[in-house]
Amino acid sequence: MAHNLKVYQAFDHEVIAEISTDDANALECKLNIAARAFADRDGWLPAHSRMAILRRVSELLSENRDRFAVMIAREGGKPLTDAINEVTRGIDGLINAADKLRHFGGSEIPMGLTAASMNRWAFTTKEPIGVVAAISAFNHPLNLIIHQIAPAVAVGCPVIIKPATTTPISCIEIVKLFWEAGLDKRWCQTFITEDSALAERLATDHRIAFMSFIGSAKVGWYLKSKLPPGTRCALEHGGAAPVIIDRSANIDAIVGTIVKGGYYHAGQVCVSVQRLYVHNDILSNFTDALAATVANLRVGDPTLKETEVGPLILPREADRVSSWIREATDAGAKQFGGGRLSETTLMPSVLLEPPVDAKVSRLEVFGPLTCVYGYGDVDEAIRIANSLPYAFQASVFTSDIAIALKAAQHLDAAAVLVNDHTAFRTDWMPFAGRRQSGYGVGGIPWTMEDMANNKMVVFNGVS
Structure with a gap:
């Protein structure tokens, strides 16, 4: 009826x-x-x-x-x-x-x-x-x-x-x-x-x-x-899009792009930046720059021109993302930012080193959150990036052509973006998810x- x-x-x-x-x-x-x-x-x-x-x-x-x-x-x-x-x-x-x-x-x-x-x-x-x-x-x-x-x-x-x-x-x-x-x-x-x-x-x-x-x-x-x-x-x-950030990357030049890819529409994008694998040599500096940029995002009523991050679609989605963040922090992840502005609106967060078995590391978050993990060897970063049953779009940020080519060849994704965030697309390009x-x-x-x-x-x- x-x-x-x-x-x-x-x-x-x-x-x-x-x-x-x-x-x-x-x-x-x-x-x-x-x-x-x-x-x-x-x-x-x-x-x-x-x-x-x-x-x-x-x-x-x-x-x-x-x-x-x-x-x-x-x-x-x-x-x-x-x-x-x-x-x-x-x-x-x-x-x-x-x-x-x-x-x-x-x-x-x-x-x-x-x-x-x-x-x-x-x-x-x-x-x-x-x-x-x-x-x-x-x-x-x-x-x-x-x-x-x-x-x-x-x-x-x-x-x-x-x-x-x-x-x-x-x-x-x-x-x-x-x-x-x-x-x-x-x-x-x-x-x-x-x-x-x-x-x-x-x-x-x-x-x-x-x-x-x-x-x-x-x-x-x-x-x-x-x-x-x-x-x-x-x-x-959807997926849990991985981004590899090589030690040759210019942090100041790339952090704004990464933040856009991770927090656009409060992360409610099927190829939103979610898992950031950052070389240990620049891990501390990158995390500080990322957290500072995220903290300056303007959050609130989406009908206002100055707003950069709005609400999640339903209160239960805000509850879910909050619970996933809490699970990760209880298990030892360090949180930057966070909090709740309204029933549906979460303040953007960054998690440093959440456990690999935490939901934020295994599942699509679909919320205003990115997760940062350190790595020492790019082959290991690629292996972990490919370890989930999802494969959609992936990114690598580097000034080293050899690293860019290796990532492009070995990342399991329908599209690999070099020096751009994973949420980039045009409407005339092929757009496809692999596996699940x-x-x-x-x-x-x-x-x-x-x-x-x-x-x-x-x-x-x-x-």
Whole structure:
């Protein structure tokens, strides 16, 4: 049965909206609408129409930049400056999807290479894979939605998008812009529910051809195990991103970058800097510089322009991170900073040498915390960095090309960043987690490839 979903402001946990949810009947209706739209091949939108819609949505989003930024700051808790950047990325992402269509096609398959293949001409074309079910996360409530909707619209797949229940407003509003831009509602529908069983039904329905999931590894791998035969998927989970800091690194030059990568959106980023392996020769100086920089971060209401670190998404997440920090300090880790500003807002922390078996050393923290560990040999640092069952993005800071090359070759990660933090990405680059961190490749152009099928056509010249 449908009911109203209360949406809370992340910082002070006040109700900012009540949104009607969808029930099982609504899900069935939406699945049928999407499936019928896809089945009508004569009704598929031509590429030029899809490009025009994406470009128009980009224009509309640009006109509504400030409104969306405040929306992101309120429901998601992302500081306003970063929320503005998220909207800017979304604007560019829509253009990115439209531009990809200029080069999104098949290729010729050589014939005549054997006697049996003479007098034939073969080539491939791209077709949409089918109905897409997209389940999204709270931490980038606009840009993640765009990463799931824009590729589907670009390729020509009907998409049903389920946002996180903590941050549904940005999703609802961007879908409205798609409709305003001329996209028939059949091709892009929202599904709002707090019922995990209904979300599972959406993801695993036989009418779904592609399931896009952004969220926890536990849920993502479970849903993948339940997909019917033939359904493809992409999973984006998280990690505990390692950073190796060589003794040749310039501490003053890099500490600000590392702090940005570790405390951006209060650490609620799947590739947030978490584990810092620092050469013993510079360990003390680096830790002091890191702790001092973190202590100067401006923490508070994310709707204020001066705020650099805002709240966690829910009070229970602040409770969890606090308990993990307490476990580590009870076991001997030294803490710099810390404390609690509000029910959802933690003051940023640094932990020095937490035990290897502490939760902060083994699991994704997803909070305003980085952990520092000393090392003497880079091979040992790489071994420890690779020791967890997660592998997403990793970094090395060094002025020594040999160390940079060794780290790039030996770190187990889908991306190794040299002299940059692990949270760096652009929306047109491949973005993928290895092992438990994910499945498939994200990034708008790469998702478009995942959402398309190649069809080969062969002409026999003999009539």
